[in-house]
Amino acid sequence: MKSVYIVGVGMTRVGKHTHLSLRDLASEAVLKAIDDAGGEKPQAIVVGNMLSSLVEQENLAALIADHSGLRGISGFKTESACSSGGSALVAGYSLVASGLFDKVLVVGVEKLHERPTPDTTRGLAYAADADYELIYGISFAGLNALVMRYYMDRYGISREEMAWWPVMMHENGYYNPFAQLRKKITLDEVINSPVIADPIRLYDSCPLSDGAAAVMLTSEKFKSINDSPIKISGVGDAVDSPDLSSRFELDRLYASRLSAERAFKMAKKEAKQVDIAEIHDAYSIIAAITLEEIGFAEKGTAPKLWAEGRFRKGDRPVINPSGGLKSRGHPVGATGVYQAAEIAMQLRGDFPGMQVNGDIGLSQNVGGVGSNVITLIYTR
């Protein structure tokens, strides 16, 4: 297998972009990534997206390539709910590693602010099991709430301990010019925010987001396009059941653990060597469990650790200097690609927000309530 490098990154600000269409967002990220790669054009494009049906548009690879002046190249779309961007990275990685192409552009894009919120919320719940969960009217937040209550009860985690996570994320994201929610919040604001799906409150959840991010992947042959190519040295991907009821354990995310183990094994690295990570905190409970599954915390302790001040700048690893899904936002099918672009910039030393020094980075993108998880490891 050939080595694969990130030689260009591009992203839009995450937010509510009423004036920008899906193709506008995607092509902005694509063209920025091409510019960052010294103007080098890709031979293929892989698009990560979950819900473009909300804007009545499929056939995204053709739409985005053509709109970006790339008519004639190869391309397709990947979908795995909230980890669609991570799946696009796995596909793009494979196209380069296999030798089929030397230059592949991976773009994630999502446009959630087009339809009334109830339509969007219902669409997001398509990540759940339609036959055995959706028919009971439960939302995606509701499914995460089931896991959160179980976990907090089992490990004796307090409401205050859980609430420190969004406070920390908003502190980090305050400095990120691409973040959707650039405002610091207090513990009281989290604890007293409106209930969405008890025990999940507004600030335990990520916002609805529009946005696009892109990375240019190349083989060894083209890595010198950029002065600081970042190597993708580990790739891990795993699936679990979409339904919660048949899970092996309710307080664990099997696919998170498996994907991290696979990525570490391939990169010949361990969790304790990671300097900086972007993880998938769509809900604070998912941050807690994935920190444990990746190996950054013992089972049942993550919220206690972050309440004590761990994982902030100055600690090792630093988690989500971007502000994570809470503050940067969660443009669903783009999130995994945002994470990759952010880690690449961190390792290059040119992330425009909270910059962390380090040599080894990790990103983990979670689809569904942990039903599809992609972990990537990056080295300078």
Next chain:
Amino acid sequence: MTTIQRIWRLRSTLLRLRATRCLDCGYVSFPPKAACPKCGSRNVVREELPKEGKVLTYTVLNVPIKGFEDQAPLIVALIKLGDARVLAQLTDVKPEDMEIGMEVVATVRRTAPTLDGVVPYVVKFRPKEAEQRITLTASSTSTNPASSSKTNKASESGQTP
């Protein structure tokens, strides 16, 4: 909103709570699977789950998904039934009375209409305690025909079936 075809396809699984048990490793899965999630064996058989169990965890949705707005506040729980878990709506209980470990029993109730406008029936769960109260009221009536005041009281509070 779901379709009537989906409800029809799933009728026996949903109403009788039929899981799959693996004959090789013993793992019981609800929803039923074509092969065992634990060991991959295709040697799985359908098995009806018990109709009584305990609440493992629950949530209260002030905003259920589109199509279920009328059912707010909607209580959804994961319930331990024998060797499996089932996700279901709770009924005949107030959100503030919910607790982990609560004993519940299955009952058949109407749910939100399908896209075709049909009102399907599904299994929901209600507190076992409420059923015991009903049984007690009934037995006290039969063994104590004189105490008619008790019966009246029960019907006022809506506990008689």
